[in-house]
Amino acid sequence: MVKAVVLGAAGGIGQPLSLLLKTNPSITELSLYDIVNTPGVAADLSHIDTPAKVAGYLPPDDGLKKALTGADIVIIPAGVPRKPGMTRDDLFKINAGIVRDLAKGIAEAAPKAFVLVISNPVNSTVPIVAEVFKKAGVFDPKKIFGVTTLDVVRASTFVSEVLGDLSLAPKVTVPVVGGHSGVTIVPLLSQSSHPLPSGFSQENLDKLVNRIQFGGDEVVKAKDGAGSATLSMAYAGADFAYKIICAAKGEKGIVAPTYVNLAADKEGGDALKKEIGRDLEYFSAPVELGTEGVAKINTLGKITAHEANLIKAAVPELATNIEKGVSFIESSKL
Ligand SMILES: NC(=O)c1ccc[n+]([C@@H]2O[C@H](COP(=O)([O-])OP(=O)(O)OC[C@H]3O[C@@H](n4cnc5c(N)ncnc54)[C@H](O)[C@@H]3O)[C@@H](O)[C@H]2O)c1
Numbered sequence: 001m002v003k004a005v006v007l008g009a010a011g012g013i014g015q016p017l018s019l020l021l022k023t024n025p026s027i028t029e030l031s032l033y034d035i036v037n038t039p040g041v042a043a044d045l046s047h048i049d050t051p052a053k054v055a056g057y058l059p060p061d062d063g064l065k066k067a068l069t070g071a072d073i074v075i076i077p078a079g080v081p082r083k084p085g086m087t088r089d090d091l092f093k094i095n096a097g098i099v100r101d102l103a104k105g106i107a108e109a110a111p112k113a114f115v116l117v118i119s120n121p122v123n124s125t126v127p128i129v130a131e132v133f134k135k136a137g138v139f140d141p142k143k144i145f146g147v148t149t150l151d152v153v154r155a156s157t158f159v160s161e162v163l164g165d166l167s168l169a170p171k172v173t174v175p176v177v178g179g180h181s182g183v184t185i186v187p188l189l190s191q192s193s194h195p196l197p198s199g200f201s202q203e204n205l206d207k208l209v210n211r212i213q214f215g216g217d218e219v220v221k222a223k224d225g226a227g228s229a230t231l232s233m234a235y236a237g238a239d240f241a242y243k244i245i246c247a248a249k250g251e252k253g254i255v256a257p258t259y260v261n262l263a264a265d266k267e268g269g270d271a272l273k274k275e276i277g278r279d280l281e282y283f284s285a286p287v288e289l290g291t292e293g294v295a296k297i298n299t300l301g302k303i304t305a306h307e308a309n310l311i312k313a314a315v316p317e318l319a320t321n322i323e324k325g326v327s328f329i330e331s332s333k334l
Protein backbone atom coordinates (compact mmCIF):
# COMPACT_ATOMS: atom_id res chain seq x y z
CA MET A 1 0.00 0.00 0.00
CA VAL A 2 1.48 3.31 -1.04
CA LYS A 3 -0.19 6.66 -0.51
CA ALA A 4 1.20 9.46 -2.69
CA VAL A 5 0.23 13.10 -2.19
CA VAL A 6 0.69 15.95 -4.67
CA LEU A 7 0.65 19.50 -3.23
CA GLY A 8 -0.07 21.93 -6.07
CA ALA A 9 -1.89 19.18 -7.96
CA ALA A 10 -4.03 21.42 -10.16
CA GLY A 11 -1.08 23.24 -11.74
CA GLY A 12 0.92 22.91 -14.93
CA ILE A 13 3.15 20.24 -13.38
CA GLY A 14 0.65 18.99 -10.82
CA GLN A 15 -1.91 17.69 -13.33
CA PRO A 16 0.35 15.65 -15.63
CA LEU A 17 2.37 14.49 -12.61
CA SER A 18 -0.82 13.27 -10.94
CA LEU A 19 -1.79 11.53 -14.18
CA LEU A 20 1.53 9.69 -14.32
CA LEU A 21 1.26 8.72 -10.65
CA LYS A 22 -2.27 7.43 -11.25
CA THR A 23 -0.94 5.19 -14.03
CA ASN A 24 1.66 3.72 -11.67
CA PRO A 25 0.17 0.46 -10.35
CA SER A 26 2.33 0.48 -7.20
CA ILE A 27 0.44 3.53 -5.90
CA THR A 28 -2.78 2.55 -4.14
CA GLU A 29 -3.93 5.96 -2.92
CA LEU A 30 -3.43 9.30 -4.63
CA SER A 31 -4.30 12.45 -2.77
CA LEU A 32 -4.44 15.78 -4.61
CA TYR A 33 -4.21 19.12 -2.81
CA ASP A 34 -4.24 22.65 -4.24
CA ILE A 35 -5.86 25.98 -3.45
CA VAL A 36 -8.09 25.50 -6.54
CA ASN A 37 -9.66 22.85 -8.80
CA THR A 38 -8.56 19.60 -7.17
CA PRO A 39 -12.09 18.11 -6.94
CA GLY A 40 -12.31 18.28 -10.75
CA VAL A 41 -8.83 16.94 -11.38
CA ALA A 42 -9.46 14.10 -8.91
CA ALA A 43 -12.85 13.20 -10.44
CA ASP A 44 -11.27 13.10 -13.89
CA LEU A 45 -8.31 10.92 -12.85
CA SER A 46 -10.50 8.65 -10.74
CA HIS A 47 -12.06 7.17 -13.91
CA ILE A 48 -8.73 5.70 -15.04
CA ASP A 49 -8.68 1.92 -14.59
CA THR A 50 -5.63 1.65 -12.35
CA PRO A 51 -5.50 0.72 -8.62
CA ALA A 52 -5.00 4.14 -7.02
CA LYS A 53 -7.99 5.56 -5.16
CA VAL A 54 -8.00 9.28 -5.95
CA ALA A 55 -9.28 12.14 -3.76
CA GLY A 56 -9.07 15.90 -4.17
CA TYR A 57 -8.75 18.41 -1.32
CA LEU A 58 -8.95 22.20 -0.98
CA PRO A 59 -7.90 24.37 2.00
CA PRO A 60 -11.30 24.56 3.83
CA ASP A 61 -12.21 21.91 6.40
CA ASP A 62 -8.61 20.95 7.14
CA GLY A 63 -8.07 19.89 3.51
CA LEU A 64 -4.28 19.90 3.77
CA LYS A 65 -4.29 17.73 6.88
CA LYS A 66 -6.79 15.30 5.34
CA ALA A 67 -4.78 15.11 2.12
CA LEU A 68 -1.55 14.37 4.00
CA THR A 69 -2.68 11.96 6.69
CA GLY A 70 -1.17 8.52 6.08
CA ALA A 71 1.10 9.75 3.27
CA ASP A 72 4.13 7.68 2.32
CA ILE A 73 5.41 10.12 -0.27
CA VAL A 74 4.62 13.82 -0.73
CA ILE A 75 5.56 15.66 -3.92
CA ILE A 76 5.48 19.48 -3.96
CA PRO A 77 5.09 21.33 -7.27
CA ALA A 78 3.11 24.21 -5.65
CA GLY A 79 4.12 27.76 -6.41
CA VAL A 80 4.62 30.21 -9.24
CA PRO A 81 6.75 29.47 -12.31
CA ARG A 82 9.18 31.81 -14.09
CA LYS A 83 8.41 34.23 -16.89
CA PRO A 84 11.06 35.29 -19.45
CA GLY A 85 13.77 37.43 -17.88
CA MET A 86 13.33 35.98 -14.38
CA THR A 87 15.77 33.82 -12.45
CA ARG A 88 14.57 31.00 -10.24
CA ASP A 89 15.71 33.06 -7.25
CA ASP A 90 13.18 35.75 -8.30
CA LEU A 91 10.48 33.21 -7.34
CA PHE A 92 11.71 33.07 -3.74
CA LYS A 93 9.53 35.98 -2.61
CA ILE A 94 6.31 34.08 -3.34
CA ASN A 95 7.32 30.43 -3.24
CA ALA A 96 9.30 30.48 0.02
CA GLY A 97 6.14 31.23 2.01
CA ILE A 98 4.07 28.68 0.08
CA VAL A 99 6.63 25.92 0.65
CA ARG A 100 7.08 26.89 4.32
CA ASP A 101 3.35 26.61 5.01
CA LEU A 102 3.04 23.29 3.18
CA ALA A 103 6.11 21.94 5.02
CA LYS A 104 4.46 22.92 8.29
CA GLY A 105 1.44 20.87 7.27
CA ILE A 106 3.60 17.87 6.38
CA ALA A 107 5.55 18.11 9.64
CA GLU A 108 2.25 17.94 11.52
CA ALA A 109 0.32 15.37 9.49
CA ALA A 110 2.93 13.17 7.77
CA PRO A 111 6.33 13.70 9.39
CA LYS A 112 7.64 10.30 8.31
CA ALA A 113 6.80 10.65 4.61
CA PHE A 114 9.41 11.05 1.90
CA VAL A 115 9.21 14.68 0.76
CA LEU A 116 10.12 15.52 -2.84
CA VAL A 117 10.48 19.26 -3.51
CA ILE A 118 9.94 20.52 -7.05
CA SER A 119 8.99 24.16 -6.29
CA ASN A 120 11.68 26.67 -7.22
CA PRO A 121 14.16 27.88 -6.24
CA VAL A 122 14.97 24.27 -5.24
CA ASN A 123 18.40 25.29 -3.89
CA SER A 124 16.53 27.31 -1.23
CA THR A 125 13.16 25.56 -0.90
CA VAL A 126 14.73 22.27 0.25
CA PRO A 127 16.53 24.05 3.14
CA ILE A 128 13.18 25.73 3.92
CA VAL A 129 11.43 22.35 4.30
CA ALA A 130 14.31 21.00 6.37
CA GLU A 131 14.36 24.03 8.71
CA VAL A 132 10.58 23.79 9.26
CA PHE A 133 11.01 20.10 10.12
CA LYS A 134 13.89 20.93 12.47
CA LYS A 135 11.75 23.50 14.29
CA ALA A 136 8.96 20.92 14.57
CA GLY A 137 11.42 18.32 15.93
CA VAL A 138 10.76 15.83 13.11
CA PHE A 139 13.74 16.41 10.80
CA ASP A 140 15.17 13.32 9.12
CA PRO A 141 17.70 14.35 6.44
CA LYS A 142 17.33 10.96 4.74
CA LYS A 143 13.77 11.77 3.73
CA ILE A 144 13.86 15.22 2.13
CA PHE A 145 14.84 15.49 -1.53
CA GLY A 146 15.18 18.30 -4.04
CA VAL A 147 14.06 16.94 -7.38
CA THR A 148 16.86 17.60 -9.89
CA THR A 149 15.85 14.75 -12.19
CA LEU A 150 14.87 17.10 -15.02
CA ASP A 151 18.52 18.13 -15.34
CA VAL A 152 19.45 14.45 -15.63
CA VAL A 153 16.70 13.83 -18.18
CA ARG A 154 17.86 16.82 -20.23
CA ALA A 155 21.48 15.66 -20.13
CA SER A 156 20.45 12.22 -21.45
CA THR A 157 18.44 13.78 -24.26
CA PHE A 158 20.98 16.41 -25.29
CA VAL A 159 23.89 13.93 -25.25
CA SER A 160 21.93 11.48 -27.40
CA GLU A 161 21.22 14.37 -29.81
CA VAL A 162 24.96 15.09 -30.00
CA LEU A 163 25.52 11.40 -30.70
CA GLY A 164 22.99 11.70 -33.52
CA ASP A 165 20.68 8.98 -32.19
CA LEU A 166 17.73 9.99 -30.01
CA SER A 167 16.85 6.32 -29.53
CA LEU A 168 19.86 6.17 -27.16
CA ALA A 169 18.30 8.78 -24.82
CA PRO A 170 16.65 6.32 -22.40
CA LYS A 171 19.98 4.51 -21.96
CA VAL A 172 22.30 7.51 -21.67
CA THR A 173 23.08 8.38 -18.07
CA VAL A 174 25.04 11.45 -17.02
CA PRO A 175 25.45 12.38 -13.35
CA VAL A 176 24.32 15.99 -12.90
CA VAL A 177 25.41 17.41 -9.57
CA GLY A 178 25.48 20.67 -7.59
CA GLY A 179 22.07 22.31 -7.48
CA HIS A 180 19.15 23.29 -9.68
CA SER A 181 19.74 26.71 -11.23
CA GLY A 182 22.10 28.02 -13.90
CA VAL A 183 25.75 27.55 -13.01
CA THR A 184 24.91 25.41 -9.98
CA ILE A 185 23.81 22.67 -12.44
CA VAL A 186 26.98 20.70 -13.15
CA PRO A 187 26.80 17.83 -15.66
CA LEU A 188 29.71 15.41 -15.30
CA LEU A 189 29.88 14.60 -19.00
CA SER A 190 33.20 12.77 -18.62
CA GLN A 191 31.20 10.14 -16.69
CA SER A 192 28.51 9.77 -19.36
CA SER A 193 27.56 6.14 -19.95
CA HIS A 194 27.92 7.01 -23.66
CA PRO A 195 31.11 9.02 -24.29
CA LEU A 196 30.97 12.13 -26.49
CA PRO A 197 32.37 11.68 -30.02
CA SER A 198 36.16 11.64 -30.17
CA GLY A 199 37.46 15.04 -31.19
CA PHE A 200 34.46 16.80 -29.63
CA SER A 201 35.81 20.35 -29.31
CA GLN A 202 36.01 22.43 -26.12
CA GLU A 203 33.68 24.93 -27.80
CA ASN A 204 31.07 22.24 -28.41
CA LEU A 205 31.53 20.93 -24.86
CA ASP A 206 30.92 24.44 -23.48
CA LYS A 207 27.77 24.71 -25.60
CA LEU A 208 26.49 21.35 -24.37
CA VAL A 209 27.17 22.19 -20.71
CA ASN A 210 25.46 25.56 -21.18
CA ARG A 211 22.41 23.93 -22.77
CA ILE A 212 22.04 21.54 -19.80
CA GLN A 213 22.56 24.38 -17.30
CA PHE A 214 20.06 26.66 -19.02
CA GLY A 215 17.61 24.10 -20.45
CA GLY A 216 14.91 25.59 -18.23
CA ASP A 217 15.38 28.99 -19.90
CA GLU A 218 14.94 27.37 -23.31
CA VAL A 219 11.43 26.28 -22.29
CA VAL A 220 10.57 29.54 -20.48
CA LYS A 221 11.51 31.48 -23.63
CA ALA A 222 9.55 29.17 -25.94
CA LYS A 223 6.45 29.35 -23.70
CA ASP A 224 6.75 33.14 -23.94
CA GLY A 225 5.11 34.13 -20.65
CA ALA A 226 2.92 31.03 -20.26
CA GLY A 227 5.19 29.41 -17.66
CA SER A 228 8.10 26.99 -17.54
CA ALA A 229 8.66 23.27 -18.07
CA THR A 230 5.62 21.30 -16.96
CA LEU A 231 5.34 18.12 -19.03
CA SER A 232 9.02 17.16 -18.97
CA MET A 233 9.03 18.02 -15.25
CA ALA A 234 6.01 15.81 -14.61
CA TYR A 235 7.83 12.96 -16.40
CA ALA A 236 11.00 13.58 -14.37
CA GLY A 237 9.09 13.92 -11.08
CA ALA A 238 7.13 10.72 -11.62
CA ASP A 239 10.33 8.89 -12.53
CA PHE A 240 12.11 10.05 -9.35
CA ALA A 241 9.06 9.29 -7.19
CA TYR A 242 8.96 5.76 -8.60
CA LYS A 243 12.66 5.28 -7.74
CA ILE A 244 11.94 6.35 -4.15
CA ILE A 245 8.98 3.96 -3.95
CA CYS A 246 10.95 1.01 -5.38
CA ALA A 247 13.86 1.65 -3.01
CA ALA A 248 11.47 1.94 -0.05
CA LYS A 249 10.10 -1.48 -0.98
CA GLY A 250 13.61 -2.93 -0.77
CA GLU A 251 14.84 -2.81 -4.35
CA LYS A 252 18.62 -2.49 -4.26
CA GLY A 253 21.08 -0.59 -6.46
CA ILE A 254 18.94 2.46 -7.25
CA VAL A 255 21.20 5.51 -7.59
CA ALA A 256 19.99 8.94 -8.66
CA PRO A 257 21.32 12.48 -8.41
CA THR A 258 19.20 14.49 -5.97
CA TYR A 259 19.67 17.61 -3.83
CA VAL A 260 19.95 16.50 -0.21
CA ASN A 261 21.16 17.57 3.20
CA LEU A 262 24.66 16.12 3.43
CA ALA A 263 24.04 15.00 7.01
CA ALA A 264 21.83 12.27 5.51
CA ASP A 265 24.98 10.13 5.23
CA LYS A 266 27.71 11.63 7.38
CA GLU A 267 30.57 9.61 5.95
CA GLY A 268 29.60 10.15 2.31
CA GLY A 269 28.58 13.73 2.96
CA ASP A 270 31.89 14.57 4.63
CA ALA A 271 33.86 12.97 1.79
CA LEU A 272 31.84 14.99 -0.73
CA LYS A 273 32.43 18.24 1.19
CA LYS A 274 36.17 17.51 1.07
CA GLU A 275 35.96 16.97 -2.68
CA ILE A 276 34.12 20.23 -3.34
CA GLY A 277 36.29 22.13 -0.84
CA ARG A 278 33.46 23.72 1.13
CA ASP A 279 31.32 22.79 4.08
CA LEU A 280 27.98 23.10 2.25
CA GLU A 281 24.91 21.78 4.04
CA TYR A 282 23.17 20.76 0.79
CA PHE A 283 24.37 19.46 -2.56
CA SER A 284 22.94 17.41 -5.37
CA ALA A 285 24.99 14.24 -5.52
CA PRO A 286 24.48 10.72 -6.82
CA VAL A 287 22.53 9.15 -3.95
CA GLU A 288 21.95 5.46 -3.32
CA LEU A 289 18.35 5.08 -2.26
CA GLY A 290 17.20 2.60 0.36
CA THR A 291 14.21 1.66 2.48
CA GLU A 292 14.61 4.80 4.63
CA GLY A 293 15.41 7.20 1.79
CA VAL A 294 19.06 8.24 1.45
CA ALA A 295 21.19 5.13 2.03
CA LYS A 296 24.53 6.50 0.83
CA ILE A 297 25.81 9.72 -0.67
CA ASN A 298 28.32 8.92 -3.37
CA THR A 299 31.28 11.18 -4.00
CA LEU A 300 31.89 12.66 -7.44
CA GLY A 301 34.76 10.34 -8.27
CA LYS A 302 37.12 11.13 -11.14
CA ILE A 303 36.26 14.44 -12.80
CA THR A 304 38.11 16.58 -15.35
CA ALA A 305 39.80 19.92 -14.61
CA HIS A 306 36.99 21.59 -16.58
CA GLU A 307 34.35 19.92 -14.37
CA ALA A 308 36.28 20.91 -11.24
CA ASN A 309 36.05 24.53 -12.44
CA LEU A 310 32.32 24.18 -12.98
CA ILE A 311 31.96 22.93 -9.39
CA LYS A 312 34.08 25.85 -8.17
CA ALA A 313 31.71 28.25 -9.92
CA ALA A 314 28.63 26.50 -8.49
CA VAL A 315 29.65 26.48 -4.83
CA PRO A 316 29.38 30.20 -3.88
CA GLU A 317 25.92 30.54 -5.48
CA LEU A 318 24.75 27.37 -3.74
CA ALA A 319 26.01 28.67 -0.40
CA THR A 320 24.05 31.92 -0.88
CA ASN A 321 20.88 30.07 -1.94
CA ILE A 322 21.09 27.72 1.06
CA GLU A 323 21.66 30.57 3.51
CA LYS A 324 18.68 32.44 2.07
CA GLY A 325 16.35 29.49 2.72
CA VAL A 326 17.72 28.84 6.22
CA SER A 327 17.50 32.45 7.35
CA PHE A 328 13.98 32.77 5.93
CA ILE A 329 12.79 30.15 8.40
CA GLU A 330 14.95 31.50 11.23
CA SER A 331 13.08 34.79 10.86
CA SER A 332 9.66 33.19 10.22
CA LYS A 333 7.11 32.80 12.96
CA LEU A 334 5.88 29.22 12.68
N1 LIG B 1 12.53 21.26 -9.89
C1 LIG B 1 12.39 21.44 -11.18
O1 LIG B 1 13.16 20.90 -11.97
C2 LIG B 1 11.26 22.27 -11.70
C3 LIG B 1 10.89 22.15 -13.05
C4 LIG B 1 9.82 22.91 -13.51
C5 LIG B 1 9.15 23.77 -12.65
N2 LIG B 1 9.53 23.86 -11.35
C6 LIG B 1 8.82 24.73 -10.42
O2 LIG B 1 7.60 24.12 -10.03
C7 LIG B 1 6.67 25.12 -9.58
C8 LIG B 1 5.30 24.92 -10.21
O3 LIG B 1 5.35 25.11 -11.59
P1 LIG B 1 4.01 25.01 -12.50
O4 LIG B 1 4.42 25.25 -13.88
O5 LIG B 1 3.28 23.76 -12.14
O6 LIG B 1 3.19 26.27 -11.94
P2 LIG B 1 1.60 26.49 -12.01
O7 LIG B 1 1.34 27.91 -11.68
O8 LIG B 1 1.06 25.97 -13.30
O9 LIG B 1 1.04 25.55 -10.87
C9 LIG B 1 1.31 25.80 -9.53
C10 LIG B 1 0.14 25.32 -8.71
O10 LIG B 1 0.44 25.58 -7.34
C11 LIG B 1 -0.78 25.94 -6.72
N3 LIG B 1 -0.54 26.62 -5.45
C12 LIG B 1 -0.20 27.91 -5.23
N4 LIG B 1 -0.13 28.14 -3.91
C13 LIG B 1 -0.45 26.99 -3.29
C14 LIG B 1 -0.56 26.59 -1.94
N5 LIG B 1 -0.32 27.44 -0.93
N6 LIG B 1 -0.90 25.33 -1.68
C15 LIG B 1 -1.13 24.44 -2.68
N7 LIG B 1 -1.04 24.75 -3.97
C16 LIG B 1 -0.70 26.02 -4.27
C17 LIG B 1 -1.47 26.82 -7.75
O11 LIG B 1 -2.86 26.95 -7.48
C18 LIG B 1 -1.18 26.05 -9.03
O12 LIG B 1 -2.19 25.12 -9.31
C19 LIG B 1 7.34 26.45 -9.93
O13 LIG B 1 7.93 26.99 -8.78
C20 LIG B 1 8.39 26.07 -10.95
O14 LIG B 1 9.45 26.99 -10.99
C21 LIG B 1 10.57 23.13 -10.87
Ligand SMILES: O=C(O)C[C@H](O)C(=O)O
Pocket residue numbers: 081082088120150215216217219220228229
Ligand atom coordinates in the same frame (compact mmCIF):
# COMPACT_ATOMS: atom_id res chain seq x y z
O1 LIG C 1 13.35 26.84 -15.58
C1 LIG C 1 12.49 26.87 -14.70
O2 LIG C 1 12.19 27.92 -14.10
C2 LIG C 1 11.74 25.63 -14.35
C3 LIG C 1 12.62 24.48 -14.00
O3 LIG C 1 13.45 24.74 -12.93
C4 LIG C 1 13.38 23.92 -15.17
O4 LIG C 1 14.54 23.59 -15.02
O5 LIG C 1 12.77 23.76 -16.24
